[in-house]
Amino acid sequence: MEQRSPSIRAEAVALMRRGVPNRVVAERFNIPRGTVGWWRSEDRRAHGEVFVKPTDCPRCTGRQPDQQAYSHLLGLYLGDGHIVSKRKQHHLSIYCNATQTGLIAEAERSMRRVMSEPSVSQRMKPGCVEVKSSSKHWVCLFPQHGPGKKHDRHIVLEPWQEDIVRAHPWEFIRGLIHSDGCRVTNWTTRVVGGEPKRYEYPRYFFTNKSDDIRQVCCDALDLVGVEWKITARAGNPFNISVARKESVALMDAHVGPKY
Structure with missing residues (x-):
C-alpha cells in the first residue's frame, strides 16, 4: 500500500x-x-474496539417501522422472495418479471422504506430481475426464514406481523398478488337469441404451494370483504380465485394488475 x-x-x-x-x-x-x-x-x-455495523432495523433499535411498506414487502417475500443468511452473505431477494418495471420499482421502494441503511440493488437474470437488499437484519423482520423452500416448512405470522397486516391488509394483498398472483381476463360464450355471444370477465389468482401462505392470503381477503374460492389445477388445490364482480372491483381499486 x-x-x-x-x-x-x-x-x-x-x-x-x-x-x-x-x-x-x-x-x-x-x-x-x-x-x-x-x-x-x-x-x-x-484501541481494542470491535466494529459493529450501524443498523436501522426496527426490531433491534425499537424504531417504529413504516408499516405500509412492511406489509407490502411481507406479501412480496411470502409470494416470491427469499433470504440468504450465511456467515459472510446476508440478503433479501425479491424476484420480479423483467417487463414489469413498476413492480420492480415498488419492491425496491418498499425495501428502502422499511430499512434505509442497507444497500439495495437490481440484478438481471434470465427473464427476471432480482431486487436485492444486503443486511443480516432481514431475518429479524422475516422470522419465517428457514432452511429449504417455504412450502416445505410451517409458515406462521408473528403477532406483531398480524397486527401490521390487519392495519394495512391491502398493501399485504398487493404484495402477494404482484409476486405470486395475476389478474387475467377469462371468456365464455352464451347463446342469446339463437346466436353465440362472447363474454369476457376479469378475475384474480394467487397461486402458491404452501397451505400456510394460501391461508394468510385468504385471511387478508376476508378482512377486506373480498370473496374467494380455491380452485384446483391438475388435481392440486394451489389456486385462490377471485371472480365475483364486486370483489374484482375491490381488487381493481386497491391492487390492480402487475405493471
Missing part, C-alpha cells in the same frame, strides 16, 4: 474518530477510500 505522511494519517484518523465519514475524509485528503478504511480499521484494532 502506498505510504502516506504520518501527519496526514493522524489527522485523517482524528477526523474519523469524530464521526466524519470515510468518503468525506478520502475526498478531503485526495486519498483512496480503501486506504482511509484501512486506517480506520487499524485504529480500531489499536
